[in-house]
Amino acid sequence: MRGFQLRAAQAAVLASVLVFWFVMTEPGLVPSFYFSNPNQAAFFFGQPLKVFEVILEWFVSGSIYKHLGITLFETVMAFMIGTGAGMGMGLWLALSPTAAAILDPYVKALNSMPRVILAPIFAVWFGLGVWSKVALGVTLVFFIVFFNVYQGVREVSPTLLANARMLGAERIGLLRYVYLPSAMSWVFSSLHTSVGLAFVGAVVGEYLGSAAGVGYLILQAEGTFDINTVFAGIVVLTVFALVLDAVVSLVEKRLMKWQPRSSETEKL
Amino acid sequence: MAAAIEFSGVSCTFVGRESPDQRYTAVKDVSFGVGAGEFVSIVGPTGCGKSTLLNVAAGLLEPSAGSVFAFGQPLRGINRRAGYMFQAEALLPWRTARENVLAGLEFRGVARKEAELQAEEWLRRVGLGGFGDRYIHQMSGGMRKRTAMAQTLILDPDIILMDEPFSALDIQTRQLMENELLALWQARQKAVLFITHDLDEAIAMSDRVLVLSAGPSSRPIGEFKVDLARPRDVTEIRSDPRFIRLHTDIWSVLREEVLKGYAQQMKAVA
Numbered sequence: 073m074r075g076f077q078l079r080a081a082q083a084a085v086l087a088s089v090l091v092f093w094f095v096m097t098e099p100g101l102v103p104s105f106y107f108s109n110p111n112q113a114a115f116f117f118g119q120p121l122k123v124f125e126v127i128l129e130w131f132v133s134g135s136i137y138k139h140l141g142i143t144l145f146e147t148v149m150a151f152m153i154g155t156g157a158g159m160g161m162g163l164w165l166a167l168s169p170t171a172a173a174i175l176d177p178y179v180k181a182l183n184s185m186p187r188v189i190l191a192p193i194f195a196v197w198f199g200l201g202v203w204s205k206v207a208l209g210v211t212l213v214f215f216i217v218f219f220n221v222y223q224g225v226r227e228v229s230p231t232l233l234a235n236a237r238m239l240g241a242e243r244i245g246l247l248r249y250v251y252l253p254s255a256m257s258w259v260f261s262s263l264h265t266s267v268g269l270a271f272v273g274a275v276v277g278e279y280l281g282s283a284a285g286v287g288y289l290i291l292q293a294e295g296t297f298d299i300n301t302v303f304a305g306i307v308v309l310t311v312f313a314l315v316l317d318a319v320v321s322l323v324e325k326r327l328m329k330w331q332p333r334s335s336e337t338e339k340l
Numbered sequence: 341m342a343a344a345i346e347f348s349g350v351s352c353t354f355v356g357r358e359s360p361d362q363r364y365t366a367v368k369d370v371s372f373g374v375g376a377g378e379f380v381s382i383v384g385p386t387g388c389g390k391s392t393l394l395n396v397a398a399g400l401l402e403p404s405a406g407s408v409f410a411f412g413q414p415l416r417g418i419n420r421r422a423g424y425m426f427q428a429e430a431l432l433p434w435r436t437a438r439e440n441v442l443a444g445l446e447f448r449g450v451a452r453k454e455a456e457l458q459a460e461e462w463l464r465r466v467g468l469g470g471f472g473d474r475y476i477h478q479m480s481g482g483m484r485k486r487t488a489m490a491q492t493l494i495l496d497p498d499i500i501l502m503d504e505p506f507s508a509l510d511i512q513t514r515q516l517m518e519n520e521l522l523a524l525w526q527a528r529q530k531a532v533l534f535i536t537h538d539l540d541e542a543i544a545m546s547d548r549v550l551v552l553s554a555g556p557s558s559r560p561i562g563e564f565k566v567d568l569a570r571p572r573d574v575t576e577i578r579s580d581p582r583f584i585r586l587h588t589d590i591w592s593v594l595r596e597e598v599l600k601g602y603a604q605q606m607k608a609v610a
Contacts (some may be wrong), residue, residue, distance in 0.1 A: 088369070151437040154546075190341070229429075229430075231426050231428045231430045232430055232432065234395075234398075234400050234424070234426070234430070234564070235424065235426055235430035235431075236432075236447070237400065237418055237449050238398060238400070238418065238422070238423065238424040238492075239443055239444035239491070239495065240420075240444055240448045240495070241447045245447050249432070249443070249446070249447065250432070253432070253434045254434075255497070256434075257434060329475070330433060330434045330435070330436075330475040330477070331433075332477035
C-alpha cells in the first residue's frame with residue numbers, strides 16, 4: 073500500500089470507531105437494547121463529542137498544562153534518577169564479581185516484586201507530592217537499566233579490552249573509554265522501555281493518591297462518575313506517551329548513529 | 341644493543357577454570373629474540389600457541405615459567421613499548437575511524453587538537469584520508485585493518501606485534517596491505533614480531549622466519565634467515581628463485597608439524 077492510502081486506511085479505522093462509539097451512546101439515536109434507560113449507555117461509556125469538549129476546554133483554558141507539566145516532571149526525574157542509579161549499580165556489580173555473587177538473590181527478589189505495592193510506602197515516606205511518584209518510577213526504571221548495563225559491561229569483547237590496554241588505557245581509562253560507552257549503548261537500546269516505564273510509574277503513582285497531574289484528574293473524575301473526563305484524561309495521556317516516544321526516537325537516532333542499520337544503501 | 345624483545349625459557353600452561361587438573365601447555369621452553377628494527381615472523385600449524393607468545397610479549401599474559409625482556413628490561417605488566425595489532429576486530433565501534441586512530445593518544449592525555457592533527461596525518465598515510473568520519477560498520481574489512489594499523493602505529497611503538505593481521509582479507513587487498521606495511525616499516529625500522537600461518541607472507545615480509553612445532557608444548561624447531569633484497573614487493577618476490585628455495589626448505593620442516601597438528605585436532609574431535 074502507498075503511503076497516502078495507508079494513512080487514509082488508518083484514519084478510516086479511527087473514524088469508524090468514533091462513529092460507532094457516537095451512535096451507540098447518543099441517547100435516543102438507537103433504541104436501547106441492553107440498558108433500560110436510554111441515557112445509561114452515555115453514563116457508562118461516555119460520549120466522543122463530550123470527551124472532545126472536555127479536552128478542548130482543558131487546552132483552551134490552559135488548566136491542563138499544569139497537570140501535564142507535573143506528570144512530565146515526574147517522568148523525567150524518574151527516568152534520570154533510575155538511569156543514573158541503574159548505571160552505577162550495573163557497572164559496580166559487573167566489575168566486581170564478588171559483590172555481584174553476594175547481592176544476586178536480593179536483586180532477583182527485588183526485581184520480581186510487583187513494584188506497585190510500594191506506592192503506599194512511598195506515599196508515607198515522601199508524601200503525596202511529586203517525589204512519591206518519582207520514587208515509584210525509579211523502582212521501575214532502575215531494573216531495566218541495571219540489567220542492561222550489567223549485560224553490556226560483561227559482554228565487552230576481550231579483544232577490545234586488550235586493545236584498549238595496549239593503547240595505554242588503565243583502570244579509569246578502561247571504565248571511561250570502553251565499559252561506559254559499551255554500557256551506554258545497551259542503555260540507549262532500552263530507552264523506549266525505560267522512558268515508558270517512568271511514565272507508567274508517574275501516572276500510576278498519581279492515580280493512587282496525589283494532588284496534581286493527569287493521573288489525579290482521572291482519579292477526581294472517577295470519584296464523581298464523570299466518565300467523559302476519565303476518557304479525556306486517557307486520550308491526553310496516550311497522546312502524551314506517543315509524543316514522548318517520538319522524542320526518544322529522535323534522541324536515539326542521534327546517539328546511536330554508530331550502530332549498523334539493516335540497510336544503508338542510498339536509493340538513486 | 342639489547343633485543344627489542346627477548347624470550348628466555350618461556351612456558352605457558354593454562355589451567356581449566358572449572359577443573360584445575362585439566363591442564364594444557366601451549367608453549368614450552370621458548371627462547372628467541374627480536375632485534376631492534378628486525379622483522380621476524382613466526383609460522384606454525386593452527387593451535388600451536390603463536391598467539392600465546394604474542395600475548396606474552398605484549399604483557400597481556402604472564403608466562404608460567406621463564407622471563408621476557410623488553411630492550412633488556414624484564415617485562416612487568418603491559419609492554420609499554422609495544423603496539424599490538426589483533427587478529428580479531430578490536431576497533432571501538434562507537435567511535436569514528438579518526439577517533440579510533442587517536443584513541444591511544446587520548447588515553448595518554450595528548451591534547452585533543454594535537455591528537456586530531458596526528459590522526460589525520462596517519463589516516464592519510466594508510467590511505468584513508470577523507471574517511472575519518474566513518475564509523476566502523478561503514479567501512480570494509482580492508483579499511484578496518486588500515487584503521488587498526490594507524491591506531492597501533494600512531495603511538496610509534498618500538499616493537500610492533502601482529503597476530504595474523506591480514507588473514508581475514510581477500511588476497512588482493514592482503515598483498516596491498518602487506519606492501520603498505522613493508523613501506524611503513526622500511527621508513528621507521530621498528531622491530532616487528534609477525535604471526536601468520538601463511539608461509540608466503542612470512543618469507544616475503546621478514547628478515548627471519550621461525551617455525552613453531554605443533555602443540556601442545558610448542559617450541560621453535562627451525563630458524564631461517566631471509567636474505568632477500570629490500571625494498572621488496574610481496575607479489576613480485578614470490579617468483580624469485582631464492583624465495584622458492586627458502587619456501588621449499590621451510591615447508592619441509594613445517595609440513596610435518598602441520599600434519600601432526602592436524603592429526604591431533606582430529607583426535608581431539610573424535
